Amino acid sequence: MESPFKPSLLSPADDQQQLVRKEELPPEQQKWSLDQEDQEDQEVQTQLLHIKEEQEELWTSQEGEQLQGLEEADITKFTFTPVPKLFNCFKCGQMFGYKKTLLTHMRAHAAEKPFSCSVCEKRFSWSDSLQKHMKIHSGEKPFSCSVCGKSFIQKGNLQVHMRTHTGEKPYSCSVCLKGFSQRSHLIDHMRCHTGEKPFSCSVCERQFRFRGGVVRHMKIHMGETSHECHSGLNSVESKDDPVSDVRCNPPDKPFSCPECGKKFTKSGFLETHMRIHTGEKPFSCSVCGKKYTRKGYLIQHMAVHRGEKRQSCRICNKRFVWHSGVELRVMFHFPCEIYCEKLN
DNA sequence: AAGGTGTAGGGAAAAGCCCGGG
């Protein structure tokens, strides 16, 4: 059962902080990032792009790399009324319903990341991005906090940081009124209330809860479908009672930290907490030696050495917290579950 | 009581991108 209410990011209340500053969200705003798996070594071959005026051709295959990861059971078949015109970026495969939108998008990779770092060879689409990047190498951090002295490379990041001192929480949930200091945190939060579908297909406007839902969905616009998916796992997403979780009456917390006074319900929590003060990191990686305060972090870290750079579902790109070392294949299946549910 | 496991909340780094001025 779906929840009776439909929380929305855009609250009708006038005093609500505006999440969207401009009048409308252009379709390309919800772009789904292709294959962020290997941004580093993704060597994008430079080709000149020439968008012919009035070019309205459908895409010619080439779906191979960007849809990598969808190979097996997880593609769902269903028919859908075709959308008349597709404007397709031949660079990244993203599709648009209007030529204008595509042209706007094209600016993003006009001449394929022309700026490259002389130190690490990383490439950037924008000169300003490179400028900022260079500060990483130079160590320059021009913006420092007047309260705690912490320094930042980017001014905007300092501004966000300041909210931790001021307590400013410009983004608040229209359902529970909880405030958030960062917009993305509110967006994350909303999904825990219920059925938000913030990602929409740029071609047909169909909406999806996860970014990856759009990725998969795009296959139908390419005339490519495949078989259905069933599996017996319960949807992790279905929280039976999404709102009941508002934290009220805190439990007794007999264990308090001698350093900072923070209180905890269990001695084990205090013990873990104390590592913050002592700097103790008992869990170290046998491969690279990196140390962690908690076992879960180490487990999470080990994925890097298994060659799994991305710690999120390759179908939906949802990031998974796998402190607890859940098996990859389990995680990779759960979004499929949701997806299949949605379809019928 | 203790410890494992999964999730929400929050602090950031880095990059994307728009815009206005020279």
Next chain:
DNA sequence: ACCCGGGCTTTTCCCTACACCT
């Protein structure tokens, strides 16, 4: 691609606290 800088937004990641279960 004019080039640069300011500024805001987005993406991604990391860590902490805690509820729930065994």
